[in-house]
Amino acid sequence: MGYALAFIILVALVAMAVLIPLTRPGADLAKDEARIEELKAAKEAKYREIRDAELDHRMGKTSEADWRVLDRELRGEAIEVLRQLDKLEGRAPES
Amino acid sequence: MAGAGSACLTVGLLTAVYAVLASVHGARGAGRQWVVSGRRAVYCLAGLMVAAFAILESAFLRSDFSYALVAQGSSTDTPTFYKVTALWATQEGSLLLWSTLLSLFASAVLFLTRRSLREIAPWATAVLAVVGGFFLLLMVGWENPFDTLANPPAEGAGLNPLLRHPAMMIHPPMLYTGYVAFSVPFAFAVGALITRNTGADWIRATRRFSLVAWTFLGTGIMLGALWSYTELGWGGYWAWDPVENASLMPWLTGTAFIHSIMVQEKRGLLKVWNVCLVCATFALALLGTFLVRSGILDSIHAFGDSTIGVQFLVFIGLVVAVSAGLIISRLPYLRSEAKLDSLLSRESFFLLNNLVLVGLCLVIFWGTFFPLISEALTGEKASVGPPWFDRLTTPLALVLVLLSGIGPVLAWRKVTWSSLRRVLVLPVVVAAVAALALATLTSAADSTPSLIMFTFVAFTLAVIGQEFARGASARRTMTGEPLPGALVRMMGRNRRRYGGYMVHAGIAVLFLGVAASSAFLDQRDLRLRPGDTFKVDGYQVKYKRATARLADDRAGTGAPISLGAVLDVSRGKERFTLHPSRNYYATQDPSKGVISRFFEGEANSEVDVRWGLRKDFWLAVRPDLSSLEGAIAKGDREFRDSPGDTQALVIAALADRYRTNPPPAAFRAIVSPLVVWIWIGGGFAVLGALVALWPSPEARLRRVRSLYAARLGRELSRA
Numbered sequence: 020m021g022y023a024l025a026f027i028i029l030v031a032l033v034a035m036a037v038l039i040p041l042t043r044p045g046a047d048l049a050k051d052e053a054r055i056e057e058l059k060a061a062k063e064a065k066y067r068e069i070r071d072a073e074l075d076h077r078m079g080k081t082s083e084a085d086w087r088v089l090d091r092e093l094r095g096e097a098i099e100v101l102r103q104l105d106k107l108e109g110r111a112p113e114s
Numbered sequence: 115m116a117g118a119g120s121a122c123l124t125v126g127l128l129t130a131v132y133a134v135l136a137s138v139h140g141a142r143g144a145g146r147q148w149v150v151s152g153r154r155a156v157y158c159l160a161g162l163m164v165a166a167f168a169i170l171e172s173a174f175l176r177s178d179f180s181y182a183l184v185a186q187g188s189s190t191d192t193p194t195f196y197k198v199t200a201l202w203a204t205q206e207g208s209l210l211l212w213s214t215l216l217s218l219f220a221s222a223v224l225f226l227t228r229r230s231l232r233e234i235a236p237w238a239t240a241v242l243a244v245v246g247g248f249f250l251l252l253m254v255g256w257e258n259p260f261d262t263l264a265n266p267p268a269e270g271a272g273l274n275p276l277l278r279h280p281a282m283m284i285h286p287p288m289l290y291t292g293y294v295a296f297s298v299p300f301a302f303a304v305g306a307l308i309t310r311n312t313g314a315d316w317i318r319a320t321r322r323f324s325l326v327a328w329t330f331l332g333t334g335i336m337l338g339a340l341w342s343y344t345e346l347g348w349g350g351y352w353a354w355d356p357v358e359n360a361s362l363m364p365w366l367t368g369t370a371f372i373h374s375i376m377v378q379e380k381r382g383l384l385k386v387w388n389v390c391l392v393c394a395t396f397a398l399a400l401l402g403t404f405l406v407r408s409g410i411l412d413s414i415h416a417f418g419d420s421t422i423g424v425q426f427l428v429f430i431g432l433v434v435a436v437s438a439g440l441i442i443s444r445l446p447y448l449r450s451e452a453k454l455d456s457l458l459s460r461e462s463f464f465l466l467n468n469l470v471l472v473g474l475c476l477v478i479f480w481g482t483f484f485p486l487i488s489e490a491l492t493g494e495k496a497s498v499g500p501p502w503f504d505r506l507t508t509p510l511a512l513v514l515v516l517l518s519g520i521g522p523v524l525a526w527r528k529v530t531w532s533s534l535r536r537v538l539v540l541p542v543v544v545a546a547v548a549a550l551a552l553a554t555l556t557s558a559a560d561s562t563p564s565l566i567m568f569t570f571v572a573f574t575l576a577v578i579g580q581e582f583a584r585g586a587s588a589r590r591t592m593t594g595e596p597l598p599g600a601l602v603r604m605m606g607r608n609r610r611r612y613g614g615y616m617v618h619a620g621i622a623v624l625f626l627g628v629a630a631s632s633a634f635l636d637q638r639d640l641r642l643r644p645g646d647t648f649k650v651d652g653y654q655v656k657y658k659r660a661t662a663r664l665a666d667d668r669a670g671t672g673a674p675i676s677l678g679a680v681l682d683v684s685r686g687k688e689r690f691t692l693h694p695s696r697n698y699y700a701t702q703d704p705s706k707g708v709i710s711r712f713f714e715g716e717a718n719s720e721v722d723v724r725w726g727l728r729k730d731f732w733l734a735v736r737p738d739l740s741s742l743e744g745a746i747a748k749g750d751r752e753f754r755d756s757p758g759d760t761q762a763l764v765i766a767a768l769a770d771r772y773r774t775n776p777p778p779a780a781f782r783a784i785v786s787p788l789v790v791w792i793w794i795g796g797g798f799a800v801l802g803a804l805v806a807l808w809p810s811p812e813a814r815l816r817r818v819r820s821l822y823a824a825r826l827g828r829e830l831s832r833a
Binding site for chain 1: 118120125128129132136147152155157162314380524525526529536581588591592607611
C-alpha cells in the first residue's frame with residue numbers, strides 16, 4: 020500500500036475516533052463520579068491498613084495499647100472516607 | 115507495505131501531538147469532551163503502533179530484504195525464532211518496540227483511570243503522549259524502521275551471532291517493558307504536581323504499573339545476566355558493564371520508589387522524595403535505553419553507534435529540568451501530612467533502605483560515567499573497573515540484605531524494644547548458628563564479606579519464615595482453620611505483604627548466589643591437545659577429541675561452521691561429558707575471500723554448563739585456526755569462481771581437517787558454587803512480585819468491604 024493512500028486512510032480513521040467525543044459534550048464522567056472512584060480506592064487502602072495493623076498486633080509486633088490507639092485512628096480515618104462517600108453517593112450518613 | 119508502516123508512524127506522531135493538545139486544552143477547562151478525545155487519541159496511537167510493529171515483524175519473517183532493516187539484521191538462514199527477535203536487535207526496531215509498548219501501557223492506564231483522577235489524568239495523558247511523540251519523532255525524522263532499498267540484496271547480513279540466544283528473545287522486551295512502564299507513574303506524578311493534587315491518589319492508581327515495571331526490569335536484568343554467563347564466553351554474569359549498569363540504576367531507584375510510596379500511602383510522608391525518585395527513575399530508564407545503542411561508553415552489550423544521541427540527551431535533559439522545576443515550584447504542596455512517630459518503625463527503615471538503594475545507584479552512576487567525566491576533566495578516558503565497583507557496592511549490598519530482613523519484623527508507626535526483642539530472637543539465633551557452622555565446617559571464613567552476607571541471608575530467610583509461620587498461626591487462632599489452609603488464606607488476603615516477603619526472600623537467595631560464586635569460584639585457563647588432562651576444584655577433566663559441525667550447531671543458531679571439543683569430567687562417582695564449541699558466521703564483507711569469509715566473520719562461544727544446585731561446571735573453548743590459515747587462503751584463490759556446492763565441499767574438508775588433526779585449543783573452565791541460586795532466587799522474587807500484583811477476586815473484596823463497612827458502621831453509631 021502506498022504511503023499517501025495509507026496516510027489518508029489512517030488520518031481519516033483517527034480523526035473519526037478522536038472527533039466523535041467532541042460532538043457529545045458531557046460524555047465524560049462527572050466530577051463527583053471521579054471523586055467517588057478515588058474515595059473507593061482510598062477506602063480499600065484504609066481497610067488494608069486496618070487489617071495489616073491487626074495482623075501485626077496478632078503476630079506480636081505491636082503492644083495491645085499501641086495497637087488500640089492505631090486501630091482507633093485508622094478506623095476514624097476510614098469512617099471519614101465512608102462519610103465522604105455517602106455524601107457524594109447521596110446516601111444519608113449513618114448516625 | 116513499507117509505505118503503510120511509514121504512514122502509521124507519521125500519523126502516530128500527529129496523533130500524539132493531538133493527544134497532548136486536546137488533553138491540555140481539556141485540563142485547562144475547555145470541556146471534558148477534549149479530555150475524552152485526548153484519551154482516545156492515545157488508544158488510536160496504540161492501534162497505529164501495533165499495526166506498524168506487525169508490518170515490520172512480518173517483513174522480518176518473510177525475509178523481505180527490500181526493507182533496509184531486514185537486510186541489515188536478518189537473513190534467509192536465520193532461524194525463525196531469531197527472525198522474530200531481529201526486529202529489536204536494531205536501533206530503529208528497538209525504538210519501534212519502545213513506542214509500541216509505551217502506547218499500550220499508556221492506553222491501559224488511561225482506560226483503568228478513566229473514572230478517576232479527573233484532574234491528574236489529562237495531564238498524565240499529555241505527558242505520556244509527549245514521551246510517545248518523542249520516540250515517534252526520532253523514527254520519522256532520523257531512524258525510520260521502514261526505510262527501503264532501491265536494489266534489495268539477495269541475502270541479508272544476518273542477526274548478530276551474539277544475539278542468537280533464547281534469553282535474547284525476551285531480555286530486550288523485558289527491559290524495555292520495565293523502562294516503559296516506569297513512564298506511567300512518572301506521568302501521573304507530573305500530573306499530580308501540575309494540578310497540586312499531591313496526595314496518595316496518583317500513587318494508588320499507578321502502584322501496579324510501578325510494580326509491573328520493577329518486575330519486568332528485574333526479569334530483564336536477570337535474563338541479561340544469564341545470557342552473559344552462557345553466551346559471552348568469559349564465565350561471569352555481571353561485569354559492571356555500562357549497559358548492565360544502565361539497567362540496574364532505574365531498577366534500584368524503582369525499588370526505593372516501590373518502598374517509599376507505601377510510606378506516603380499510609381502516612382502521608384516522603385512526598386518530595388517520592389516525586390524525586392519517580393522522576394529520577396524515568397530519566398534513568400531513558401538513559402538506559404540511550405546507552406544500550408549509543409556507543410558513547412565502551413560496552414560488550416552496545417551494538418552499534420547511535421545517530422540520535424544528541425536528541426536523546428536533549429530529551430533527558432528536558433525531563434530532568436522540567437521535573438526539577440515542577441518539584442521546586444510545588445514544594446509547599448509536598449509537605450508531609452504527619453511526622454515520624456519513632457525511629458524504630460517500618461517507615462524509618464524504609465527510609466534507610468531508600469538511602470542505601472539511592473547510594474548504590476549513585477556509586478554505580480559515578481563509576482559508569484567516570485570515563486566521560488575523566489575525559490572531560492583530564493582529556494583522557496579512564497575507567498574504574500569491576501574491583502572499584504565491588505569494593506564500594508559490597509558494603510551497601512550487605513546493609514541492604516540486612517535491612518530486607520529487619521523491615522518485615524517492624525510494625526508501622528512504632529515498635530517497642532520488648533516487641534522487637536521478641537520477634538528478633540529466633541532469626542538472630544538462626545543467623546548466629548549459620549555463621550558459626552559456615553565458619554567452622556566450610557571455607558566461608560576465607561572471605562569475610564561473603565561470610566557476613568551468608569549470615570545476613572540466613573537472618574533474612576529466618577525472619578521471613580517466621581513471618582509466614584506467625585501469620586498463619588495468628589489466623590488459625592482467629593478462625594480455627596488448619597495451619598496449611600490458614601497459611602494459604604492468610605497469603606490470599608494479604609497478597610501485597612506476603613508477595614513482598616517472597617521478593618525479599620528471593621533477593622536474599624540471589625545475593626547468596628552472588629556472594630558464593632564470586633568469592634569461591636575456581637577458574638583455569640589453559641591450552642590442550644586431545645588426550646590432555648587437567649584438574650579444577652577437584653574435578654578431573656580430559657580433552658577427548660575435537661568436533662566440527664556444518665550448519666548444525668548445538669544451540670540451533672544457524673551457524674554455518676561450529677568447531678568444538680568433547681571433554682570427559684569426573685569427580686568421585688560423578689561423571690559427565692561437556693561439548694563446548696565456537697560458532698563461526700559468514701561475513702558479507704566483500705574484501706574477504708569465498709572461503710575465508712566463513713572463518714573470519716563473527717564468532718561466538720557456545721559454552722557448555724553442567725548446572726547443579728551446589729556448583730556449576732562451566733566450560734568454553736576457543737579453537738586455534740592458525741593451522742588452517744594457509745589452506746583457507748589457498749581455497750580463496752583456487753575456488754574463487756567455483757560454484758557454491760564446490761565451495762561448500764572445501765569448507766567441509768577444512769572443518770574435517772580441524773576435527774581429525776586439531777591444534778591445541780584454548781579452554782576456560784570455571785567451577786562456581788551456588789551460582790544457579792542467582793536465577794532461582796531471582797525467579798522466586800518475580801513469583802513474589804506476581805503474588806503482590808495479583809488482584810483479589812472481586813467477590814472477596816465485596817465481602818470484605820461489607821464486613822468492614824458493617825463493623826465501621828457499628829462503631830460510627832457508638833461514637
